Each structure stands twice: as C-alpha cells, then as structure tokens.
Amino acid sequence: MSALTEFFGESSLQAILLTLKLAFITGGLLLLIALPLAWFLANWQSKAKPFVMSVLALPLVLPPTVLGFYLLVAFSPQSTLGQGWQSLTGSSLAFSFEALVLGSIIYSLPFALQPLYSGFTQLDSRYLDVAKTLGFSVTEAFMKIVLPLSKAPIVVALGLSFAHTIGEFGVVLMIGGNIPGETQVLSIALYEQVEALQYDSAHNLAIALLVFSFVMLAALYRFNGLTRKSEDR
Template sequence: MMGMDESTIAAVALTLKLALVTSVLLMLIVTPMAWRLSRWQSAFKPFVLAIFSLPLVLPPTVLGFYLLVAFSPQSPVGEVWVSMTGETLAFSFEGLVLGSIIYSFPFALQPLYGGFVQLDSRYLEVSQSLGLNRFHTFIKVVLPLCRAPALVAFGLSFAHTIGEFGVVLMIGGNIPGETQVLSISLYEQVEALEYEQAHLLSMALLLFSFSLLVLLYRFSGKGGLGWNLSSR
C-alpha cells in the first residue's frame, strides 16, 4: 500500500481480520437472540435490553478493565483457557475477538431487533397457515424480509470493530502482528510525532467509515439504520 510501512500494513490486515471474524460471529450469536427478544413480552425486557446495550454508553476503558480481569489466568475464564490452549487469553488475538464481540454487541443487536419488531406479523400467520414450522418460517420468511437490518447489523459491527481503541488497548496491548490494530498503530504514530503517516491513516479510516455509512443508509431505505431501543 502506497505510503504505508510494513507495520502499518500488518495492522491493516490484522484489523480487517478481527472485524470480519467478530462480525460473522456476532451475526451467528445475535440473530436468533434478537428474534427471541422481539417476540418476548415481559416486565424484565427493558432491563435485559439495557444490559445488552451497556457498551453504547459505558466508557471503553471501563469495559476493557473488567474484560482484562475476566481474561486473566487467575479468573475462571482465563484459567480454563490456559488449561485448554496453554496460552493466556489476555493480550492475544482470541482475546481481542471475545472483547470485540462484547463491545460491538449492541451494534449488531439493535438493527436486527428493530427490524424484527417492525416485521408485519401477518407474514408469520400466513407462513404457519401453509404448514411451515417456526424454524422454517424464520429461515424462509423472516430472514429474507429482514435483509436490510441484517446488512446494517453486519456493517455497523464491522465498522465499529475497526474503530475500537480503549477496549483493544486494555485487553490486547500493543503487540505487532498479534494485537496491534489500526487504532493502536495510529496512536503510536502520533506519540512518535509521525504526523504524515498518522494523517494518511486517519484519512483512510475517515473515508472508509463515511463510505460504509453511505452504503448502509442507501441499503436500509426508509428505516434508517434500524436503531430501535423500544421495549415492545
């Protein structure tokens, strides 16, 4: 890549890998969860949605600190991971993936949840009248009708993971080729007074983020980005 040194190129590759893995796993986890939440009627629903939405308002360093504690070898999670792999979960790519899934969780959940809530229930009634069970109704009717919210969920998760800083720094540190993502690389360049490289990287991130948002708004149509915190 023109104007980028080897360490920056490695950071770009690692960031894209992290964003892709995180977004795919999030879609697999969040899609059925968002559907169940959209159908669930309970007085506890606002509290559950608030818990899942905490990363939207919680300072990244706070979340990163607690994840760092949870990923340490002294914690139950970290201890199990060490016994399984022989390596620590903190300051590893796998740790970054887990942290990114938690940090970007609401960015995948809210568009899907909003799309599912707004889905006309008559489609479900017709599907059931034709003999389709709940699973096949979800696969053949719900998901095709909610392509736009799903695309928005994936896109926002991808973009948000690329822009992570606080959480990544807390649980991953700054290990080149292992945990040094773009945001960390940019911070390092500014600290080293390498402003020309920092300008190049910042402009690339700005253009990418803007272009992705334009595409997401175009595909999402009148529903915007499907941001819905309703407790319906």
C-alpha cells in the same frame, strides 16, 4: 501491495490487515449471535425485558476503558475463564488475538443487535400467521420468511458491527495491549504514531479511516434508501 506498503509503511499495513481480520471474524460471529437473540427479544414479553435490553446495550454508553478493564480481569490467568482457557490451549487469553475477538463481540454486540431488533419488531405478523397455516415450524418460518424479509436490517447490522470493530481503541488496548502482528490493530497503530510524533504516517492512517467510515455509512444509507423504495412499490 508494494504501493500500499510504501504509503502506509510495513508495520501499519500489518495493523490494517490484522484489523480487517478481526472485523470480518467479529462481524460474522456477531451475526450468528445477534440474529436469534434479536428474534427472541422481539417476541419476548416479560417484565424483565427492559433490564435485559439495558444490559445488552451497556456498551453503547459505557466508557470503553471501563468495559476493557473488567474484560481484562475476566481474561486474566487468575480468573476462572482465564485458567480454563490456559488449560485448554496452553496459552494466556489476555493480550491475545482471541481476547480481541471476544472483547469485540461484546463491545460491538449492540451495533448488530439494535438494527435486527428494530427490523424484527416492525415485521408484519401476518406473514408468520400465514406460515403457521401452511404448517411451517418456528425454525422454517424464521429461515424462509423472516430472514428474506429482513435483508436491510441484516446488512445494516453487519455493516455497523464491522465498522465499529475497525475503529475500536479503548477495549482492544486494555485486553490486547500493543503487540505488533498479534494485537496491534489500526487504532492503536495510529495512537502509537502520534505518540512518536510520526505525523505523516499518522495522517495516512487517519485519512484512510475517515474515507472508510464515510464510504461505509454512505453505502448503508444508500442501501436503506433503495430497499425502502422497492418495498413501497
């Protein structure tokens, strides 16, 4: 830990640990949300489906600052959500770690949802037909058949949502600000160092993000390749 502190600096290391905490929490919650949602969408037939899918995919194309602005309005003490949160917890939702978690879930949802949706739509329906003949309930079929056959999409969804949360900037800056130890995540710490002309420290953070992103993507591609080879045998 002392070597990391010397390399990154104490404030930067604090931002790294906070970012990892945010990414782990967001990734876990997203998986719980996206799994049933993707399964529902994959089996849902409705004229409204393209519109619902478009709304869920908006963070892919919407500028992060736009989404962050509307989330800030929703989390403010003047809003219904903000007032409800303050009455329950006694603290403001905006510019808090909890706001970062909620914002990250919304912003990273498509990165978890899309791989799962694609995986579920490509699943051979004969497996579910067999499950019905064996008397499996919908929940049992999902837990015992669908999930074990969807390991690759699940890993990709978790990896992409985790990595995307690590690199967030616009949304977290709008709803969390720049409070060290509370809302100052890695991307904001990097921006602050560049503004302060601390290029050596900024370079250390930037190269760490670059290496992490490359390793994460390489691992996901490798995992997908191994999974497809095993399925083809």
